Amino acid sequence: VTSANVTDGSLHLQVSHGVADLEDGQRRLREFLGQRGAGERGIYRAELAFDELVTNAIKYAHAGGAQHPIAVSAALAGSEIVVVIEDDGPPFNPLEAAEPEKPTSLEEAPIGGLGIKMVRMSSKAMEYERSAAGKNRVTVRIDRD
Amino acid sequence: VGIHLFLATARALELKKAKMVLFGAHPLVKESFNNVRLPELIPLADDEDAALALLPPA
Numbered sequence: 115v116t117s118a119n120v121t122d123g124s125l126h127l128q129v130s131h132g133v134a135d136l137e138d139g140q141r142r143l144r145e146f147l148g149q150r151g152a153g154e155r156g157i158y159r160a161e162l163a164f165d166e167l168v169t170n171a172i173k174y175a176h177a178g179g180a181q182h183p184i185a186v187s188a189a190l191a192g193s194e195i196v197v198v199i200e201d202d203g204p205p206f207n208p209l210e211a212a213e214p215e216k217p218t219s220l221e222e223a224p225i226g227g228l229g230i231k232m233v234r235m236s237s238k239a240m241e242y243e244r245s246a247a248g249k250n251r252v253t254v255r256i257d258r259d
Numbered sequence: 260v261g262i263h264l265f266l267a268t269a270r271a272l273e274l275k276k277a278k279m280v281l282f283g284a285h286p287l288v289k290e291s292f293n294n295v296r297l298p299e300l301i302p303l304a305d306d307e308d309a310a311l312a313l314l315p316p317a
Contacts, residue, residue, distance in 0.1 A: 173263065
């Protein structure tokens with residue numbers, strides 16, 4: 115994690131492309147949410163969204179190998195945890211990725227798609243927008259408990 | 260590193276005629292895996308003994 119701060123009750127992280135960064139980011143997210151009273155299930159689901167969506171952005175939006183930091187913010191809003199993942203790679207809407215059918219075999223199973231499906235099934239809502247600033251922005255809303 | 264890691268590893272092992280079995284997952288993780296029917300591709304056992312029982316003899 116190249117930068118981390120809490121402003122206006124929200125956690126803001128800049129994540130680069132290393133595995134250590136992912137682990138560090140997850141740890142900071144877990145601590146932030148835990149200190150604010152989120153439940154174990156909510157924290158797990160937020161970590162899942164962080165892990166799958168940041169990994170997805172690294173693998174697909176930045177497939178050319180260019181290093182673009184990924185911005186992650188998280189906040190508690192009423193009964194929800196809101197996690198926002200933003201990157202400045204080419205337009206990439208993970209929600210438009212074909213939802214994988216029932217897996218038949220390892221050989222035929224898509225490597226991509228299952229992670230996004232896991233996040234969708236554990237969240238209340240998931241939205242994508244291409245911002246006016248030219249960034250991919252995915253917002254995930256999760257029950258705090 | 261996401262679920263990609265499990266799928267890519269299990270697929271690479273399958274190409275080498277080897278098999279991967281997971282065990283000891285936290286109940287919340289197990290719930291996520293079951294949601295996407297991952298255990299149909301990579302078996303998920305409760306503990307190490309149960310996992311070893313799912314593997315062919317060495």
